[in-house]
Each structure stands twice: as C-alpha cells, then as structure tokens.
Amino acid sequence: MTGKPQKPGLAARSAAMRLLNGVTADGRLLSELIGAGALAALPPEDRARAQRLATATLRHLEKADRALKPFLRKAPPPEIRNILRLGLVEICEEGAASHAVVDACVEIANRGRRTRPAKGLVNAVLRKADPEAWRTRPPARLPRWLRDPLVAAYGKRGVAAMEAAHAAGAPLDLTAKGDPALLAQKLGGTLLPTGSVRLTDPGQVSTLPGFVEGEWWVQDAAAALPARILAPATGEKVIDLCAAPGGKTLQLAAAGADVLAVDKSADRLTRLTENLARTGLSARILTADALEVTETAPAILLDAPCSATGTIRRHPDLPYAKDGSDFAGLIALQAQLIDHAVTLLDPGGRLVFCTCSLLPDEGEVQIEEALARHPALRADRDALTLPGIYPNWITEEGGLRLRPDRAPMEGGWDGFYIACLRRTD
Ligand SMILES: C[S@@+](CC[C@H](N)C(=O)[O-])C[C@H]1O[C@@H](n2cnc3c(N)ncnc32)[C@H](O)[C@@H]1O
Numbered sequence: 001m002t003g004k005p006q007k008p009g010l011a012a013r014s015a016a017m018r019l020l021n022g023v024t025a026d027g028r029l030l031s032e033l034i035g036a037g038a039l040a041a042l043p044p045e046d047r048a049r050a051q052r053l054a055t056a057t058l059r060h061l062e063k064a065d066r067a068l069k070p071f072l073r074k075a076p077p078p079e080i081r082n083i084l085r086l087g088l089v090e091i092c093e094e095g096a097a098s099h100a101v102v103d104a105c106v107e108i109a110n111r112g113r114r115t116r117p118a119k120g121l122v123n124a125v126l127r128k129a130d131p132e133a134w135r136t137r138p139p140a141r142l143p144r145w146l147r148d149p150l151v152a153a154y155g156k157r158g159v160a161a162m163e164a165a166h167a168a169g170a171p172l173d174l175t176a177k178g179d180p181a182l183l184a185q186k187l188g189g190t191l192l193p194t195g196s197v198r199l200t201d202p203g204q205v206s207t208l209p210g211f212v213e214g215e216w217w218v219q220d221a222a223a224a225l226p227a228r229i230l231a232p233a234t235g236e237k238v239i240d241l242c243a244a245p246g247g248k249t250l251q252l253a254a255a256g257a258d259v260l261a262v263d264k265s266a267d268r269l270t271r272l273t274e275n276l277a278r279t280g281l282s283a284r285i286l287t288a289d290a291l292e293v294t295e296t297a298p299a300i301l302l303d304a305p306c307s308a309t310g311t312i313r314r315h316p317d318l319p320y321a322k323d324g325s326d327f328a329g330l331i332a333l334q335a336q337l338i339d340h341a342v343t344l345l346d347p348g349g350r351l352v353f354c355t356c357s358l359l360p361d362e363g364e365v366q367i368e369e370a371l372a373r374h375p376a377l378r379a380d381r382d383a384l385t386l387p388g389i390y391p392n393w394i395t396e397e398g399g400l401r402l403r404p405d406r407a408p409m410e411g412g413w414d415g416f417y418i419a420c421l422r423r424t425d
Contacts, residue, residue, distance in 0.1 A: 013086065013104050014111075015039055015050035020057055020082045023317045030054060030317045057082075057089045059167060059316035062140035064088045067133070071125045080118040083109055087126045092134035102126045139167035145324045146309065153360050154403070161405035162358070162415075170313045171411040172202040174216040175224050175247070177254050177279055183216055190410070193388030195228065196221040198411060214279035219247040222310070222402045222413040226354040229383050229400075229420050230301055232257035238299045240283075241290040241341060244268030246275045248303055249283050259283035260297070262290055291340050298349040302341045304334045306355035306362045310415025313404050331361050338370045342377065345423045350380065354418040358403065363417025368397040376425040383420035 015038070022033045030051070039047040057064070064085040076084065087105040090096045105126055109119040141147060141163055150159045174197045176183040184191040186209060189199045198221065202208060210216055227248045232238045234256035243249045243261035245268055252259045253276070261283045263269050269287055276283060286293070290302075307327050312318050334355065341351050353370075355362045371377055379398025385391075395401050399419035407413050 007104060007107060009049070009100065010104050010107060011042060012046040012049035013053065013090075014108055015042055015046065016053035016057070016086060017079075017082060017108055019050065019054035020086060021079060023054075023058060023321050024061075024082060025078055027321050027323070029321045030058075030315070053086060053090060053094070055316060056093055057086045058320060059169065060089050060093055060140050061085060061316075061320065062143070063134075063137055063167075064140075067092075067137060068125065071128055076118060076121070077114065079112065079115050080109065080122065083115065083118075083122055084125055087122070088129050088134075091126070091129040092131045095131070098127075098129060101129075139163045142166075142312075143319050146319055149361075150358060153358075158403075158405070162403060165404035165412045166313045166316065168313070168412070170220070170414070172199045172205065173197065173219060173221045173224070173413075174199065175219040175251060176216050177214065177250075177281070183210070186210065192221050194221055194225060194386060196224050200411065212278075214281075217247060217250055217275060217279065219251075220311075220314075220414040221407075222416040223247060223356065224251065225386070225389075225400070225402070225416070226301060226303060226352050226418050227251035227255070228386060229418055230299055230350065230352040231255075231383070232299050236299055237297045238301060239293065239295060239297045239344060240301045240303070241293065241337065242303050242305060243283075243285075243301075244272045246272035246283075248301055250275055250279055250281055252301070253281035253283050254279075257299070260286060260295060262286045262288055262293055264289045290337055293340070293344060296344050296346055298346040300341050300344060300349070300351045302337055302351060302353045304330075304337050304353065304355055304362075306330055306334065306357040307359055308356050309358045310356040310402075310404070310417075313412070313414070327359070327361070331366070334362060334366055335369065338366065339373065342370075342374055342421075342423070347423060347425065349423050350383070351377075351421045351423075352383075352418065353421065354416060356414055356416050358415040363401065363419075364395050364397055364399060367399050367417075367419045367421070370421065371397060374421075376423055377421045378424050380420040380422045384418070 022028045083105050087101050090101045091098050106119050106123045109115040109122045180195050180197050181191050184197045189197040232255050236257050238252050238257040239260045240249050241262050244263035249261040266287050381398045384400045402416040404412050404415050
C-alpha cells in the first residue's frame with residue numbers, strides 16, 4: 001500500500017459529492033447514477049452512507065442555500081457550493097460532529113484542481129454552521145419551474161405544506177400478499193385504513209421477515225390504491241397497460257385476477273418477472289407498446305408514465321435533475337394512452353387511470369378532457385369511496401387527489417391522482 005491512509009468517512013463523502021454534482025450539474029437522477037455504477041467501487045456501508053448523504057443534501061438543498069447566503073459575498077462555483085451544501089446538511093440535519101465534517105470537506109476541496117483555491121472558504125463557512133438556527137428555518141422550497149404551477153393549483157399554503165412533507169421524508173409502506181393485519185403484527189408495523197402496512201424504522205428491506213418468501217412487496221400507500229379501486233373479481237380479466245416493475249400487477253394477481261401485464265420496457269419487465277417469481281404470483285407478460293395492444297377486457301389499469309412529481313419525498317433529486325422540459329411529451333402520451341385504453345374496454349367495463357404526479361395537467365385536466373372526448377364514459381365516484389379516503393379529496397371531474405401533505409395517518413403518502421372511468425354504452 002502506498003500513500004496516506006484515507007480519513008474515515010472521506011470515501012463516502014467524496015462519493016456523495018460526485019452524486020450531488022451528477023444531479024445538479026448533469027441533470028441525472030440518483031437512480032441513474034447509481035445504476036450506472038457511481039458507487040460500485042465502495043464497500044456496502046460507504047455506499048449506503050454516500051447515498052444517504054446525497055439524498056439528505058438534495059432534500060434540504062434550497063434551505064442550505066438560504067442558510068449559506070449570508071456567509072458568501074458572491075455565488076461560489078457549483079462544485080464548491082455543493083461541498084458547502086453537503087457539509088452544512090451533514091452537520092445541521094444529520095447531527096454529525098462538526099470538526100470531522102469540516103476537515104473532510106476541506107480535504108475534498110483540496111483534492112480538486114478547481115476547488116482547491118476555495119478550501120479556506122469551505123473551512124471558514126462550515127465552521128459557522130449552526131444547528132440551532134437551522135432548526136428554526138422553514139423547509140426547502142421547490143425550484144421555481146415546479147413551484148409556480150403547483151402554487152397555481154394548490155395555493156402558497158398548500159405548496160408550503162407539501163414542502164414540509166417533502167422535508168420529512170417517507171416511511172416504508174408494504175403491501176401484503178395475504179392478510180395485512182397479520183403482516184402488520186408480524187413486522188411490528190401499523191395497518192393503515194387503506195390496507196397498507198407502514199414501518200417507520202425498517203432497516204434493510206431485504207432482511208425483513210417474509211421478503212425472501214414473497215409475503216409482501218414495497219409499495220407506497222397511495223400507489224396501492226389504484227388496484228384496490230379497480231377491485232377485480234376472482235378470475236376477471238385485467239389488462240395492466242404500463243405494468244413494470246409490477247407493484248400493481250402483483251396486487252391484481254394476488255386478488256385472483258387473470259392479469260395481462262404490458263410494458264414497453266423489457267428491462268423493467270425483467271424486474272416484474274422477478275417480483276412474480278419471489279411472490280409466487282402469476283400474470284401473462286407482454287413486451288409491447290400499450291398503443292399497439294388489441295386484446296380487450298372488462299377492467300383496465302393505466303398507470304401512465306408521468307413526471308413522478310408525487311414521489312419527491314422519496315426522490316428529492318427529481319426537482320434538480322429535471323426542469324419540466326419533457327413533461328409536455330408525457331402529457332400528450334397520457335392522452336393517447338387513455339384514448340387507446342378506451343378502445344380496449346368491454347361494454348360496461350372500467351378503466352382506472354393514475355399518475356404519481358402532483359400536476360393537474362397529468363390528472364384532473366387529463367380526465368376532464370378525456371370525459372369531453374368520450375361522451376360514453378362517466379367518472380365512477382363510488383369506486384373511490386374506500387376506508388381512509390376523505391370525501392373532500394374527490395375532485396370536481398370525479399377523480400381522487402392525493403397529496404404528500406394530505407393524510408390522516410402518521411407519515412403522509414405520495415402525491416397521486418386516480419380516476420375510475422366506466423363505459424356506459
Ligand atoms: C409509472 S410506471 C408503471 C409502474 C407500475 N404500474 C407499477 O406499479 O410498478 C410507467 C411504466 O410505463 C411504461 N411505458 C411508458 N410508455 C409506454 C408505452 N407506450 N407502452 C407501454 N408501456 C409504457 C414504462 O416503461 C414504465 O414502466
């Protein structure tokens with residue numbers, strides 16, 4: 001071995017910095033960066049630590065920028081700003097020992113040609129980190145490109161409440177293959193009124209009892225609702241048009257439906273196949289563009305590709321990796337998929353449309369326009385009446401609006417929009 005031994009925690013912090021730069025400078029999602037091997041060279045504990053640090057920094061990014069502003073005469077270059085953000089969040093939010101974080105951040109700055117000149121600044125600023133003052137600051141605001149349309153839809157107070165929910169993060173929700181009450185008991189979790197099992201401090205998911213045996217799968221409580229709303233009868237044929245990686249397919253199969261799971265991504269369908277194998281459930285799988293499906297069914301689920309803005313509390317990188325420029329294409333595709341799904345519905349059949357989005361263009365507006373285009377469809381409000389769902393969450397056009405700040409139970413849920421459309425001709 002040559003060279004000085006690495007300071008403890010430095011490898012994880014350096015990797016977290018690379019993740020942070022990849023999101024904020026290159027517009028890549030954490031999942032893409034990690035999937036492409038960004039953490040592959042690290043031992044498992046450093047990998048977990050790097051991911052946790054990068055995620056925490058992104059979750060509190062705008063709050064960190066506001067806290068740093070008084071100490072900076074001018075905006076620092078992006079890489080230095082990210083070192084400051086990371087250090088501040090680790091001290092103030094993660095409760096790490098200040099001197100260790102300052103030393104590590106100075107060392108990280110010292111290692112880069114472009115960041116070296118700023119190591120004195122990093123040292124001086126991070127020494128002033130004040131966890132007490134941090135606690136009194138409001139949560140991170142969303143970037144303007146996303147905040148503006150959300151304020152237009154939900155008002156400033158609504159968006160501030162969502163931002164508080166994003167800052168709080170998310171618990172782990174599971175869907176049981178069998179009896180959820182028994183699963184809640186077995187894992188010491190809480191059974192939510194909607195039927196999901198919630199764990200607040202789960203540790204590593206794959207080591208929880210029943211994972212290997214396929215007794216449950218990870219699925220946010222909001223994401224578990226579309227299949228419950230579709231409520232297939234035993235043996236009923238259901239087409240799941242955008243199915244992978246398969247959380248909803250598993251629910252439909254567990255309910256005894258005869259499921260055709262369609263997705264155009266072969267890679268994502270591999271995960272669906274693995275999930276079916278682990279849980280011992282079955283579905284027919286079709287790798288295809290949903291727009292080319294010709295089979296018909298009395299029940300169709302369309303979990304359309306969308307902005308995923310409802311999942312920010314789990315994926316705080318999203319507001320920084322994206323800028324909304326690809327959303328118009330997604331919104332147009334959603335409308336096309338709805339129109340095609342309607343042609344596959346048997347007379348009297350039902351189509352459940354959903355998106356994990358907070359944007360009305362991918363929910364309320366989409367369904368309002370679909371109802372105008374298809375006079376034979378009606379929105380089935382009764383299908384949305386489930387335990388744990390408040391009547392005032394039902395929207396004017398007859399859909400269900402779920403928001404991260406809107407939940408009676410401890411811990412909130414993801415943002416989602418769900419509507420059940422029935423063919424009346
Ligand atoms: C929101 S995800 C589905 C999540 C899934 N329903 C679940 O519960 O695990 C959207 C899916 O739509 C798929 N997709 C996008 N465009 C498609 C198309 N034209 N035809 C079929 N699948 C499509 C994507 O590959 C992605 O897997």
